[in-house]
Amino acid sequence: MRRRDFIGLVAAAAWSPVAHAQQAQKLPRIGVLLPGTPESFASRTNALLDGLRELGYVEGRTVEIDWKWGQDRVQTFPELAAELVRSKADVIVTGGTAAAQALKSATSTIPVVMAIIGDPVAAGLVGNLARPGGNLTGFSIVAPELGGKRLELLKEIVPGLSAVAVLLNDRNPQSQIELKEMRNAAQAMGLQLYPTGISSDVALDDAFAAIDRTGVQALVVLTDPILFSQRKRTVNLANRHRLPAMYFFQGFVEEGGLISYGPGDADLFRRSAGYVDRILKGAKPADLPIEQPVRFDLFINLNAARILGLTIPESFLLRADKVIE
Missing domain, CATH: 3.40.50.2300 (Response regulator)
Known part of the structure; x- marks a missing residue:
């Protein structure tokens, strides 16, 4: 070789x-x-x-x-x-x-x-x-009656609550599902809902200006990844417009929002x-089964409550999983 x-x-x-x-x-x-x-x-x-x-x-x-x-x-x-x-x-x-x-x-x-x-x-x-x-x-x-529970919590801390704005992304199919379930809960509680959507043509500032014209006393922000991504702006606008707001994840409350109730x-x-x-x-x-939430955390921000002029009952604070001062 x-x-x-x-x-x-x-x-x-x-x-x-x-x-x-x-x-x-x-x-x-x-x-x-x-x-x-x-x-x-x-x-x-x-x-x-x-x-x-x-x-x-x-x-x-x-x-x-x-x-x-x-x-x-x-x-x-x-x-x-x-x-x-x-x-x-x-x-x-x-x-x-x-x-x-x-x-x-x-x-x-x-x-x-x-x-x-x-x-x-x-x-x-x-x-x-x-x-x-x-x-x-x-x-x-998502869990049964989650939308209703969020409305109930808002009603506990906003005196005389009768009208609630609902902020959603018009292009998110899940928002429409949540809105339908929340309408049923609101009707049973005697609450009037005012849905307001954001889209490529309707920015957050415009949505809050439209909410102002409805004369509502509080706000629920429906689940949406884009609203989550813009949570700091959403929180700032809600506080600026003096709207006690319920959010779907704790990240909003950590950014200065009033209250959230949902899974981690x-x-x-x-x-x-x-x-x-x-x-x-x-x-x-x-x-592999799709798992549903079994635990829901209640977060509340007392600084946001002070900005909004709300007094949160002590019994409510005792039920919270986390209270941000």
Whole structure:
């Protein structure tokens, strides 16, 4: 055998295990499609990364993560979803009905974990909660009579409450589902609701100006990722317009909002890492039940109450999970 051929054979033998090891070490790929911005969703993404790390997934070392951000523009979701499908993600994490619908339209095979979703059955995303049956699963934030409970809490702290504005995103299907349920509860309580929507043509400032003209005494902000992303502006406008407001997540109250009642959103993102882990290990999303909330936290901000001229009863404060001074 010629010397050059012999060296070539030795080199091939030496390199083949390395090439095999590199092939074997191909990292799983997680796609993430979120409606807002990295800054506005930081608490949620940090919780997701913490949950993944607890299970041995470290970005850049044991898993690749492809982040896609909607930047509060619903119209971008279909293209972002298509990009994640083309990237051949092994599993995709998302939040919000509009983003989940974009992913459902983009793929019927790549597993999708909805870290936060409203009512996925009513939105047409899955057949039922116990056995979703398709490629989507995750965590719902909706429970029976949740809208009614939020109105009841507002009624406790706003004297003589009879008219309530409802702020929603016109392009979010979940908001329409929540509004319908809340209308039924309001009718039973003798409350008048005044829905006011934001959209690409109606900004937050315009929405609050319209609410002012209704003469309502309080406000409920319906679940929406874009309103969550703009929670600081939403809170500031509600306080400026002297509107006691009920929000859907504690992040609003931490930004200076009056009151929130709902499940912990960061915790749901952390828990979604468990579903990602199970899927990467072979579980099918069709067999993973969509979990419903079992715990609801009541947060109240006393500084906001002072700004709004409200006195919160001591009995109410004792029931709160967290009181911000």
